[in-house]
Amino acid sequence: MQYKPKKPPKPLFFENQTEPVAWACGTCGRVLPKDTVRTCCATKVCDCGVEYESHYTLCFECHCKKEAAKLQAKIDKAEKLETYDGPVYCENLDTYYPDFGTAWDDIRDGDIVWDDKATRDQELTFWACTIKKFNLDSGDIIIRACEGLSEECDVNDISDAGNAELQEILDGWVETYASHIETWYQDESRMLVIHPDYWKDYDEEWAKIREEDDAKQ
Numbered sequence: 001m002q003y004k005p006k007k008p009p010k011p012l013f014f015e016n017q018t019e020p021v022a023w024a025c026g027t028c029g030r031v032l033p034k035d036t037v038r039t040c041c042a043t044k045v046c047d048c049g050v051e052y053e054s055h056y057t058l059c060f061e062c063h064c065k066k067e068a069a070k071l072q073a074k075i076d077k078a079e080k081l082e083t084y085d086g087p088v089y090c091e092n093l094d095t096y097y098p099d100f101g102t103a104w105d106d107i108r109d110g111d112i113v114w115d116d117k118a119t120r121d122q123e124l125t126f127w128a129c130t131i132k133k134f135n136l137d138s139g140d141i142i143i144r145a146c147e148g149l150s151e152e153c154d155v156n157d158i159s160d161a162g163n164a165e166l167q168e169i170l171d172g173w174v175e176t177y178a179s180h181i182e183t184w185y186q187d188e189s190r191m192l193v194i195h196p197d198y199w200k201d202y203d204e205e206w207a208k209i210r211e212e213d214d215a216k217q
Ligand SMILES: [Zn+2]
Pocket: 025, 026, 027, 028, 029, 030, 040, 041
């Protein structure tokens, strides 16, 4: 990417001196160091030759191509799961779902119409997720309880048995009150294979809807 100033920068001189002491942007007049003045109020020229204005280092088309290539590389590398029933992340819709069935129902009932059969299989990418559950750690709690006490007090003052007993109590509490709390993270090493039947059902359903709509008109 290169900068193309709309108007050339103007050199600024002290009286009776021939070397410029600073530079002003030819468009807005801001005084800037010589190496950055060319970037002020400038049009960007992408490596492909297209002029553009966004904050990216590439034009929109090259940016999209680069992102698509990055995604394709991740897809090529990922393990493809035929069966999986945990939470999923849909790359295209930037949304997490508790499982693929819920995701699919949501997509079918939503407003998205995937008309382009040739590309839509690549268009929808579902990643498997890793699950991080709510957890209380006895060691952490003891460390925090020792904070503010004299320096000699630390986690080693509690025996292993005491530590283990506290952990057991905490695990029971979590099981009763907080077992529903968890966070999902997309795991880009594992992706779901979308069975063609899903699209078959989807196509049939949409064909029926269109037929009904046509009949009404
Ligand atoms: Zn400027």
